[in-house]
Amino acid sequence: MRFAFTIFIALLSFSACEVIDDPIPANAEDNLQIGAISADSARLFDSLGIFADTDYKIDQALNLDDTDSLISFILNNTWAISTAPDNSNRRFITLEEFTGHECIFCPLGTKEIIRLDTIFKEQLVPIAIHAGGFARPRQSGDKFTTDFRVEGGHGELYQQEFNPGNAYPRGMVSRLRSTGNAGWEADINSIAADSPIAELKLTSYYSNNANVVRAQIQVIPLVPSSESFSLQVFLKEDNIVDWQKDAFSNPVDIEFYNHRHTLRKVVNGTWGLNLPNWQVGDTLSYQYVTTVDPNWKPQDLEVVCFIFDNDQSSYEVMQANAAYFTPR
Amino acid sequence: MTHTLLRKGNSFKLFILTVFIIFSGSVKAQSFDQVMSKGKIRGNFQLDMQYYQEDTIIGAEEVPERILSNGFLNLVYTNGGFSAGFRYESYMNALLGFPEGYQGNGIPYRYASFDQKQFSITVGNFYEQFGNGLAFRTYEERGLGYDNAMDGIRIKYRPLKGVEITGLTGKQRLFFDYGEGIVRGLDADVYMNDLIPRLKESKTRILLGASAVSKYQADQDSRFVLPENVALFGGRANITRGRFNLNTEYAYKVNDPSADNNFIYRPGEALFIQTSYSQKGLGIVLAAKRNDNMSFRSDRGESLQNLLINFIPALTKQHTYNLLATLYPYATQLNGEMAFQADLIYKFKKGTLLGGKRGMDIQLNYSTANNLDTTRLNDEDGKRLGYEADYFDVGEVYFKDFNVMLTKKFSSKVKGRFTYANLVYDQDVIEGKPGAPKIYANIGIADVTYKFDIRNSIRTEAQFLITEQDQGDWATLLIEYSYSPHWFVAFLDQYNYGNPDPSKRVHYYNGSFGYNDKGNRITLSYGRQRAGIFCVGGVCRVVPASSGVFLSITSSF
Structure with missing residues (x-):
């Protein structure tokens, strides 16, 4: 009896274990290509962002698993169209900043971003990644209960990779290196005059009624390269007013703090989409169709895309762009 | 929350009785009073409270609450094989450096057991x-x-x-x-x-x-x-x-x-x-x-x-002297490390060349912790195994500590303990400061106690830490006077005299006195607390710089 009891407990314990051979979920997104478009439809389709030579990557939650459903979905909704700036002859630069609402020195980082934004304007694409202990929401009380961390744990993975020491404010200018806010301007200046290796054309199609955004992205190589690149797509929201700690404020807790450029959604996985080897003259065309949280403010939302060297010893962002959901 | 037993209005006594009755079969055979008369209650109490002052010289920030405190009460009831207890905790709000999740009061720990x-x-x-x-x-x-x-x-x-x-x-x-x-x-x-x-x-x-x-x-x-x-x-x-x-x-x-x-x-x-x-x-x-x-x-x-x-x-020595214990202590790297430690304790007998008249103890300790020797697999989109590691090879050095401690009684009144340590400390990995240089430090400590008589003694510690990296050289001086068995008073100064930035060559002074009586101890201190790292068993907490008055009360019964 005792022996049987012991064996039973042991078996129970051993069975509580799962070995995963294939960690990547199959069909995390639906991939579609629209076939030849008739001449009659071409003009309408073109104006609505329906293209024949584009890989459509569709959020599975939308259940658009064939081209007819996709086209019907696009035709049956209204879309605000907004185009990102031209970067065919300029290298646009990302500034990914690690921050947290309980981080008392992080507002220094925000101030520096605002200052740099006025200097470099559209060439600079800031993204605030709320991650780590300072970004953890409180479980109770009336302060700091909002969770600014991006769903899916991506922010924590970026933190792990780029800011393992949990230093704040910390940022990466085009992922050249991770540094404090004092080093950002120098890093930007070191690459601001570089010629781009590719143009990133970006158009946002946003449907308020469907709570969906479609990011039409064209990667147009300008120089040959033997490196391997990935395409990353984010959504970010500006001007979120909520609690923030600030070491230089009295009181330290600020109720109506303007959180800038907050990363809201990592659309295509932590490390993006691996791009095929390219040649000058190619055009790689993708359209990400993804859901938008109705609580986010459309007027402050932007699609961000960038391509980066996916060699793990580099991760350097080579080109970037951003488009508002609603035209400016 | 389910664990906030007392918040729900149940009395502890009722809780104990209920659980006791459920668990104890023997209670049926004896009268209730007989059983209860065998019960014992023991416990302990601790309160740590600090009044914080802003001190821009050492980077001690202003604390909006001014006073923070951590309080604990453990209460355990035992009766034969039965025991039950709880711990009340109070963070109003938690002392600086403790996780901010500790906020408020409650009973997060309560149990009943039967043996x-x-x-x-x-x-x-x-x-x-x-x-x-x-x-x-x-x-x-x-x-x-x-x-x-x-x-x-x-x-x-x-x-x-x-x-x-x-x-x-x-x-x-x-x-x-x-x-x-x-x-x-x-x-x-x-x-x-x-x-x-x-x-x-x-x-x-x-x-x-x-x-x-x-x-x-x-x-x-x-x-x-x-x-x-x-x-x-x-x-x-x-x-x-x-x-x-x-x-x-x-x-x-x-x-x-x-x-x-x-x-x-x-x-x-x-x-x-x-x-x-x-x-x-x-x-x-x-x-x-x-x-x-x-x-x-x-x-x-x-x-x-x-x-x-x-x-x-952690396979590293747990030091107790201030500079050694809190400037560069080692934190276990859960993701991977290979560590070795050797300890030797030897007592030179009385009458030998090194032992002298009263003998001498020597403790030698060497420890090293290295990264594993790994190769990345670049399989993020595949099986995501991450890396391969050679089982017996080691990678870069995270930490090394060679230290020797001599303990000697020179006379019936004077005894001393002398320590030398040589440290290698990878700040980048251990503290997560990317790009920070590896620290090479030499530390010397002399701890001498002079006993005037059976009640009165004075103890002094002189500590030096010499390094060319990080904050440079440090010195510590401690003087502690004890009037046994109840009273003590101490003065401590830590001086970062070798800081590369002259404006940071700061004295961290601290004065304290305390009273002990049986299970009770009260300590009151005033001064500066240097930012540092406090570790126990390779698990660490960052202690921020602070300044102010600190009160600690512990009591057990």
Whole structure:
């Protein structure tokens, strides 16, 4: 009896274990290509962002698993169209900043971003990644209960990779290196005059009624390269007013703090989409169709895309762009 | 929250009685008063309170509350095999440097247990350790703000003499809440000399053990197929023969993608071996450890000290002297390290050349911790095993510590302890400061006590830390006067005289006095607290700079 009891407990314990051979979920997104478009439809389709030579990557939650459903979905909704700036002859630069609402020195980082934004304007694409202990929401009380961390744990993975020491404010200018806010301007200046290796054309199609955004992205190589690149797509929201700690404020807790450029959604996985080897003259065309949280403010939302060297010893962002959901 | 028993208005007495009646069969045979008269209550109380002052010179920030405090009361009732207790905790708000999750008052720890000949049953909160802890260890380390207590059920079953089986299930404490995951564990200890009659008289004493621990957490992640049930298995042996002892344990963990390991699916493993020899006047301990991807938490997204299920011991000396203990202490690297430690303790006898008239003790200690030698696999989009590691090769040095300590009594009035240590400390990895240079430091400490008479004594410590990196050189001077057995007064100054930035060559002065009486102790101090790191057993907490008045009261009964 005792022996049987012991064996039973042991078996129970051993069975509580799962070995995963294939960690990547199959069909995390639906991939579609629209076939030849008739001449009659071409003009309408073109104006609505329906293209024949584009890989459509569709959020599975939308259940658009064939081209007819996709086209019907696009035709049956209204879309605000907004185009990102031209970067065919300029290298646009990302500034990914690690921050947290309980981080008392992080507002220094925000101030520096605002200052740099006025200097470099559209060439600079800031993204605030709320991650780590300072970004953890409180479980109770009336302060700091909002969770600014991006769903899916991506922010924590970026933190792990780029800011393992949990230093704040910390940022990466085009992922050249991770540094404090004092080093950002120098890093930007070191690459601001570089010629781009590719143009990133970006158009946002946003449907308020469907709570969906479609990011039409064209990667147009300008120089040959033997490196391997990935395409990353984010959504970010500006001007979120909520609690923030600030070491230089009295009181330290600020109720109506303007959180800038907050990363809201990592659309295509932590490390993006691996791009095929390219040649000058190619055009790689993708359209990400993804859901938008109705609580986010459309007027402050932007699609961000960038391509980066996916060699793990580099991760350097080579080109970037951003488009508002609603035209400016 | 379910654990806030007293918040719900139930009295503790009622709780004890109810559980006692449920668990105790013997209560039926005796009168209630007879049974209750055998009960005992014991406990202890601690209050740490600080009044904070802003001190821009040392970077001590203004604290809006001005006064912060941590308070604890443990109360345990025992009656025969029955016991029940609780711990009340108060953070109004938590002292600086403690996790901010500790806020408010409550009873996060309460339990009832009953011990019979074959069974011990505990319901509520409990701490437990399997073997050396590689598979499972829950414990409280108040100075760190570390408490990963279980809340659930634990059964210990002794089916045969020499055999004890422990089964448990529950959730872990996370501040005033619980972690998301459910933890299940099974452990067996077998004392071979008790179990096998022909080994009963053997000089070789053998204890074998085995553990299996499993955690459950739902997969709500769209990026990966995450294992919802993750198990860890371990086996161990502790063999003693005469003056020799061998203590070894191995643990293996199946795929456990987490924020700690960047969501890789590589299995984890850990091996711990410690062997010792001791005889009168001599002790030698040699230890080795290799852990690879062995962070094991009941919430895969957690970090820092939160919700750790197992414990990977640090193979480095736990220093007590201020500069050695809190400037560059080693924190165990859960993702992977290979560590070795050697200890030698020798007593030079009286009358020998080195022993002199009163003898002398020497302690030599050497420890090193290195990264594993790994090669990245670049398989993020495939099996996500992350890396390969050569089992016996080591990578870069994280930490090295060679230290020697001499203890000598010079006369009936004067005794001294002298320490030298040489440290190598990788700030980049241990403190997570990317690009920070590796620190090479030499430390010398003289600790001399002069006893005027049976009541009055004075102790002085002089400490020097010399390094060209980080904040440069430090010196510490401590003078402590004791009037036994009740009173003491002390003055401490730490001076960062070698800081490369002249404006940071600051004195950290601190004056304190205290009173001890039986189980009670009151300490009051005023001064500056240098920013540093406080570690216990390789688990660390960053202590920010502060300035002000500190009051500590402890009492036990």
